[in-house]
Amino acid sequence: MASHSGIQKGPASQSLPVAALRKPRILVAACGCLGAAKFGQICCSFAEWAEVKAVATRAGLFFIDRATIPNGVQFYTDQDEMSSWSRLGDPILHVELRQWADIMLIAPLSANTLAKIAGGLCDNLLTCIIRAWDYTKPFFVAPSMHAFQWRNHFTEHHLMSLDELGIALIPPISTSHMGDHQTGAMASLSTIESAVKVYYETRMLLGSSNAKQEV
Numbered sequence: 001m002a003s004h005s006g007i008q009k010g011p012a013s014q015s016l017p018v019a020a021l022r023k024p025r026i027l028v029a030a031c032g033c034l035g036a037a038k039f040g041q042i043c044c045s046f047a048e049w050a051e052v053k054a055v056a057t058r059a060g061l062f063f064i065d066r067a068t069i070p071n072g073v074q075f076y077t078d079q080d081e082m083s084s085w086s087r088l089g090d091p092i093l094h095v096e097l098r099q100w101a102d103i104m105l106i107a108p109l110s111a112n113t114l115a116k117i118a119g120g121l122c123d124n125l126l127t128c129i130i131r132a133w134d135y136t137k138p139f140f141v142a143p144s145m146h147a148f149q150w151r152n153h154f155t156e157h158h159l160m161s162l163d164e165l166g167i168a169l170i171p172p173i174s175t176s177h178m179g180d181h182q183t184g185a186m187a188s189l190s191t192i193e194s195a196v197k198v199y200y201e202t203r204m205l206l207g208s209s210n211a212k213q214e215v
């Protein structure tokens with residue numbers, strides 16, 4: 001497996017010209033992991049400088065306290081995908097969200113959804129968005145799993161597929177239990193936020209310097 005000590009491979013290199021005129025639109029998603037207990041805090045920190053919409057898998061809902069999702073953040077589940085469509089011609093939620101977002105972040109990403117992304121499966125709202133995603137737009141994932149799952153052949157194999165898609169990995173961290181160090185816990189909230197923010201601000205700076213050169 002490649003070293004997971006730092007953020008892996010930059011996301012897709014599309015500049016974000018429209019975002020210069022407004023706040024970036026970040027679609028934040030959570031899977032059914034222990035790390036999802038922090039999902040409300042993740043939404044809060046991004047909502048300070050971005051427009052945020054949130055998605056959770058059915059298993060993710062088990063770990064998320066909805067009361068922690070900030071008021072301005074629309075929160076979508078599989079139920080919304082089905083209930084928002086009734087006849088041909090109606091908008092389809094996963095397509096609408098894919099179009100709306102400038103940046104996608106899954107924090108936490110489960111072993112299950114990691115495998116689904118690698119295999120191209122799309123059996124819920126989140127994986128339908130991912131299956132329809134425009135991979136010229138930046139996409140970050142912050143896995144959260146038991147060390148036994150993280151240190152596993154499947155994980156290594158599936159991460160290679162994400163790397164090929166240009167998805168940026170925010171690696172899990174090592175935690176200590178009774179002197180035993182294990183890697184698999186989701187990166188800290190500050191690491192996750194700064195990975196996305198630094199990328200966004202760098203793209204903005206590049207965009208403005210390109211614009212100056214064009215003048």
Ligand SMILES: Cc1cc2nc3c(=O)[nH]c(=O)nc-3n(C[C@H](O)[C@H](O)[C@H](O)COP(=O)(O)O)c2cc1C
Pocket residue numbers: 030031032033034035057058059060109110111112113114144145146149
């Ligand atoms: C208490 C509990 C904690 C779990 N923690 C994790 C976790 O941290 N990471 C993970 O990949 N799966 C974890 N799981 C298993 C996932 O919830 C399970 O694989 C689920 O199908 C993931 O669905 P999703 O990928 O659609 O969110 C946990 C399950 C339970 C019951």
